[in-house]
Amino acid sequence: MPAYLIRHRAGERGDILVEGNDLTLTLTDNWAVLSDTHGPTLAIPAEQTSDIQRIDPEDGPADEPAEE
Template sequence: MPAYLIRHRSGQRGDILVEGDDVALTFSGPWAVLSDAQGPTLAIPAEQAGEIQRLDPDSEPADEPGEE
């Protein structure tokens, strides 16, 4: 099942994981919008997201910069 990991900019807490069979990411003006077949599931101001990463079923989240 694909998922999207939203990591906030440095200094902000609370990464968000949104997953679902048909979740899609779009941008509408200044907003990053995650939607599924039933409509929007999450909208976040794009400027607050430091990184939005798509995770496919067999992938792992990337390490934080500087971590080994």
């Protein structure tokens, strides 16, 4: 299941992980909006985010070694 990791700027609230099969990310001048087939699920002011990273299922967590 695809997911998006939203990292806040230093000193802001904790990071957010949002998962869903049909999530889409839309960036506007002032907002980062995650939506699914039912509409917007999360909107964050762009000025509060450090970065947003899509994590695909085959990526897996960064701290686990890849299987051979």
